[in-house]
Amino acid sequence: MKRVVITGLGALTPLGNNVQAFINNLWKGTSGAAPITRFNAERFRTKFACELKDYDVKTLLDKKEIKNSDLFTQYALVAADEAIKDSGLDFSSMDPFDIGVIWGSGQGGMQTFEEQVSEYIEGDRNPRFSPFFVPKLIANMASGMISIKYRLMGINYTTVSACATSNTAIMDALNYIRMGKAKVFITGGSEAPITEASIGGFCAMKAMSVRNDDPATGSRPFDVNRDGFVMGEGAGALVLEEYEHARQRGAKIYAEVAGAAMTADAWHMTATHPEGLGAFHGMRLALQDAGLTSDQVDYVNMHATSTPVGDISEINAITKMFGNDLGRVHLSATKSMTGHLLGAAGAIEAIASIASINEGLIPPTINTRDLDPELPAGIQIVLKEPLKKEVNVAMSNTFGFGGHNGIVVFKKI
Numbered sequence: 001m002k003r004v005v006i007t008g009l010g011a012l013t014p015l016g017n018n019v020q021a022f023i024n025n026l027w028k029g030t031s032g033a034a035p036i037t038r039f040n041a042e043r044f045r046t047k048f049a050c051e052l053k054d055y056d057v058k059t060l061l062d063k064k065e066i067k068n069s070d071l072f073t074q075y076a077l078v079a080a081d082e083a084i085k086d087s088g089l090d091f092s093s094m095d096p097f098d099i100g101v102i103w104g105s106g107q108g109g110m111q112t113f114e115e116q117v118s119e120y121i122e123g124d125r126n127p128r129f130s131p132f133f134v135p136k137l138i139a140n141m142a143s144g145m146i147s148i149k150y151r152l153m154g155i156n157y158t159t160v161s162a163c164a165t166s167n168t169a170i171m172d173a174l175n176y177i178r179m180g181k182a183k184v185f186i187t188g189g190s191e192a193p194i195t196e197a198s199i200g201g202f203c204a205m206k207a208m209s210v211r212n213d214d215p216a217t218g219s220r221p222f223d224v225n226r227d228g229f230v231m232g233e234g235a236g237a238l239v240l241e242e243y244e245h246a247r248q249r250g251a252k253i254y255a256e257v258a259g260a261a262m263t264a265d266a267w268h269m270t271a272t273h274p275e276g277l278g279a280f281h282g283m284r285l286a287l288q289d290a291g292l293t294s295d296q297v298d299y300v301n302m303h304a305t306s307t308p309v310g311d312i313s314e315i316n317a318i319t320k321m322f323g324n325d326l327g328r329v330h331l332s333a334t335k336s337m338t339g340h341l342l343g344a345a346g347a348i349e350a351i352a353s354i355a356s357i358n359e360g361l362i363p364p365t366i367n368t369r370d371l372d373p374e375l376p377a378g379i380q381i382v383l384k385e386p387l388k389k390e391v392n393v394a395m396s397n398t399f400g401f402g403g404h405n406g407i408v409v410f411k412k413i
Contacts, residue, residue, distance in 0.1 A: 001178050002177060002178050002179075002180060002244075003242070003243035003244075003256060004174050004177045004178060004240050004241070004243065004256065004257045005240070005241055005242075005246050005254070005255065005256050005257065005413060006238050006239065006241075006253070006254040006255050006256075006257060006354060006410075007086075007087045007089070007239050007241045007246050007252060007254065008083040008084060008085075008086040008087025008088075008237075008238065008239030009083050009086055009236075009237070009239075009351050009354065010078070010080055010081065010084075010086065010188070010236070010237035011079055011082070011234070011235070011236050011237070011348055011351055012052065012055070012078050012079045012082075012190075012234045012236075013032070013052070013232075013234040013235075013236070013338055013341075014033075014050035014052060014053065014232050014233065014234060014338055014339055015030055015032050015337060015338055017052065017053075017054065017055055017078075018082055019086070019351060022348070023351070023352075023355045023359075026334060026337060026352055026355065026363040026386075027359075027361060027363065027386050029337065029363075029364050029366045029384065029385060029386070030337055031050075031215075031217070031219075031336075031337055031367070032051075032232065032337060032339055033049065033050050033215040033216050033218050033219065033339060034048060034050075034051065034215055034216070035047060035048050035215060036048055036194065038194045039195070039196050044199055044200060044203055045203040045208075045210055046202075046203050046208040046210055046212070046228075046231075047215075048211075048215035048218060048230065049199070049231040049232065049233070049339060050230055050231065050233070050338055050339030051194055051233060052233060052234055057074055057078070060077075060081075061074060061077055065077060065145070067132075068132055068135070068136070069136060069145060070108070070109035070112040070136040070137065070141070071109075071111050071192035072105050072107070072108060072109060072110075072111075072139075072190045072191055072192040072235075073109070073136070073141050073145050074192075075190040075192060075233070075235035076103060076142035076143075076145070076146060076188075076189075076190040076235050077142075077145060077146065077149065079188060079234075079235035079236055079237035079347075080101075080146045080186050080188070080237045081149075082237065083186065083188070083237035083238060084150065084186065084237075086239070087239040087251065088251060089184065089239065089241075091150055091151070091152070094183070094184070096151055096152055096153040096154065097153050097154050098154055098183040098184065099150075099152040099153070099154045099182065099183065099184045099185070099186075100152065100154035100156055100173070100176065100181075100185045101146045101147050101152055101154075101155075101156045101187070102143065102156070102158070102159065102172050102173045102176075102185055102187045103140075103142045103146065103157075103158045103159070103169055103186075103187065103188060103189060103190070104158060104159045104160070104161075104168060104169040104187075104343050104346070104347070105139040105142055105158060105160065105189060105190055105191055105343045105344070106160060106161075106162050106163060106189075106191060106193075106342040106344075106400070107139075107191060107192075107193055107198065107342060108137060108138060108141075108160075109136045109137035109138065109139075109141070109192075110192060110193055110197060110198050111192055111195050112132075112133065112136040112137050113137050113197070114195050114196060114197045116130060116133045139158045139160055140158040141158075142158060142190055143156050143157060143158045144156065146186055150186075152186070154181075154182045154185075155176055155182055155185075159172065160343070161400050161402070161404040161406065162342070162400025162401040162402055162404055163303070163305075163340070163342050163343065163345055163346075163400035163401070163404075164262070164346065164398040164399055164400035164404040164406035165342075165346065165398075165400065165406075166188055166236065166343060166345060166346030166347035166398065166406075167260065167262075167346035167350075167396065167398045167406030167407065168262060168346075168404070168406050169187045169188065169189060169346075169347075170188075170238065170260065170347070171261070171262060171406065171408060173185035173187040173240045174240060174257045174260055174408075175260075177240060177241070182242075183241065183245045184239065184241050185239070185241075186237060186238075186239060187237070187238050187239075187347075188236045188237035188238050188350075189235065189236060189341075189345075189347040190234070190235035190236075190343070190344050191232075191233055191234070191235070191341050191342045191343045191344040191345075192233050193231055193342055194231055194233050199231060202231065205270070207228050207270075207307065208228045208229055208230065208231060209226075209227050209228040209229065209230050209306065210227060210228070211227065215230070217367045218230045218367075219305075219335055219337075219339060219340075219367060220306055220336060220367035220368050220369070221302070221304040221305070221306045221311055221333035221335065221336055221365055221368060222304065222311050222315070222333070222365070222371055222372050222381060223306075223367065223368045223369055223370055223371065224370045224371065224372045224373065225369075225370065226306045226307070226311065226372075227306075227308075228306060229305040229306050229307055229339070230306070230335075230339040230340065231339055231340060232335075232338050232340050232341040232345075233339075233341060234338075234341055234344055234348065235344050235347065235348075236341075236344055236346075236347025236348035236350065236351050238347065238350060238351070240257060243256070254354050254357075254358060255357050255394075255410045255411060255412060255413060256411045256412075256413045257408065257409075258289075258290035258291070258292065258393070258409045258410060258411040259286050259287065259289030259290025259291070259292070259409045260286055260406070260407065260408045260409065261282050261283075261284075261285035261286035261288075261289055261406075261407050262282065262404065262406050263278045263279075263282040263285065264278055264402075264403045264404060264405065265277065265278035265279075265403030265404075265405065266278070266403055267403050269402065270401050271309060271310075272310050272313040272314070272399055273313060273403070274309070274312075274313055274316070275313070275316050275317075275320075276313045276314055276315075276317025276320070277317070278399075278403060279303075279313070279314060279399060279405050279407075280316075280317040280320045280321050281405075282397075282405035282406070282407045283318075283321045283397070283407050284321060285407075286407040286408065287395075287409060289409075290393075290409040290411065292393060292409065292411075294321055294323070294325055294329075295325050295328070296392070296393050297325075297329050297393050297394075297409075298329065298330065298389065298391040298392055298394065299329070299330050299331075299332075299353070299389070299391045299394045299395070300329060300330075300331045300332075300394070300395045300396075300397065301332065301333075301334060301349045301352055301356075301363075301395070301396045302318070302331055302332065302333050302397055303335075303345075303397045303398050303399045304333030304335060304336075304365075305340050306333075306335065306336065310399070312372065312374055312375075314397065314399070315374075315375055315376070318331065319376050319379075326376065326378060326379060327378040327379070327380060328380070329380065330362050330380045330381075330382055330389060331379070331381045331382065332364060332365045332382040333365045333381075334348075334349055334352045334363050334365075335349075336364075336365050336366045337363075337366055346406060346408070349396050349398070350408060350410070352396075353394040353395075353396045353408075353410050354394070354410055356391045356394050357391045357392070357394055357410060357411075357412050360388060360389065360390050361386045361387065361388055361389070362382050362386060362387040362389055362391065363386055364382050364383060364385050364386050364387070365382060365383050365384075366384065368381070391412070392411065392412045393410070393412070394409070394410045394411075395408070395409050395410075396408050396409075396410070
């Protein structure tokens with residue numbers, strides 16, 4: 001079976017508009033949360049989110065790309081471009097059928113949907129929809145537009161598995177390269193959910209934090225006073241490449257994608273299994289796929305969204321997974337800084353996991369002041385500041401509505 005490595009990274013996040021800015025702010029323990037500026041949120045239960053900052057799409061994409069694309073596709077194009085440039089790949093020297101795109105988005109063109117339907121309902125009800133309404137709305141347009149921009153003619157599609165979406169995309173890209181179906185994939189995820197409809201929907205579920213008086217501390221995973229997640233937006237992109245292909249061209253290699261797995265909770269539409277049963281088996285199968293054991297894992301980037309039920313469910317799964325090794329493996333929740341990017345979460349958390357391998361640092365969990373007493377004794381959650389530690393193996397967990405669990409394991413090479 002062919003080995004697969006990461007040779008390019010791209011990021012557009014609430015902590016920075018490129019990979020280096022994102023990683024630098026992770027190490028600083030920066031919060032990306034602030035009052036919503038995208039629309040007037042005064043009527044909403046939650047009035048803050050982790051928005052992109054100092055982002056001017058006109059300097060990054062041409063007018064046609066902007067006009068014809070929803071925000072989530074624009075974000076995908078920006079992150080993918082950084083990753084492709086970072087990889088140093090010369091597509092003109094490759095067979096275009098050897099290069100694929102597997103992207104992910106949990107919601108797709110939510111802003112386009114909201115704008116078009118609002119105009120219809122609030123207008124005279126004449127069906128004057130834009131001819132770009134459907135193309136901008138559908139989630140697969142991000143992978144399509146990336147392939148069009150770079151003339152990539154290999155396997156191309158978009159995954160949708162809620163907040164596990166990006167890890168699903170990464171896993172699929174991994175397995176296609178392993179099988180010899182492609183040499184290179186552009187993969188990752190993007191999301192643009194800071195809209196009235198999306199924020200309103202999650203407010204109705206009472207899923208988000210309501211710390212409107214102090215947004216920067218809204219996301220506090222595992223704190224006894226946590227009250228929900230903070231919405232984020234952006235994109236993460238990774239170039240996955242067959243190892244020998246990367247080695248022969250002298251590529252910079254960030255890490256190996258050692259293994260991945262997906263499972264289902266088969267439990268509830270929105271709630272995770274209380275004992276983390278599906279998550280546990282996902283981690284077990286991902287390590288099995290990687291040919292590794294639990295005592296070899298140095299760091300777990302947890303899904304940990306700061307919800308009362310979800311955080312404990314994941315800890316139950318991790319406790320079962322690591323057993324006697326629980327006090328050795330270090331854990332952290334980068335969503336405390338970035339917010340929850342839904343379908344793009346796995347992509348930017350993959351980049352955080354890879355950074356931990358390359359820089360020998362584990363990013364902190366910020367805002368958590370009083371650990372939930374339900375947490376097991378001896379658990380090693382990195383708080384407040386990054387931890388210096390050699391990381392040879394990092395695991396990234398993502399879980400989504402519908403009971404989807406996606407886990408990816410990265411290894412130093």
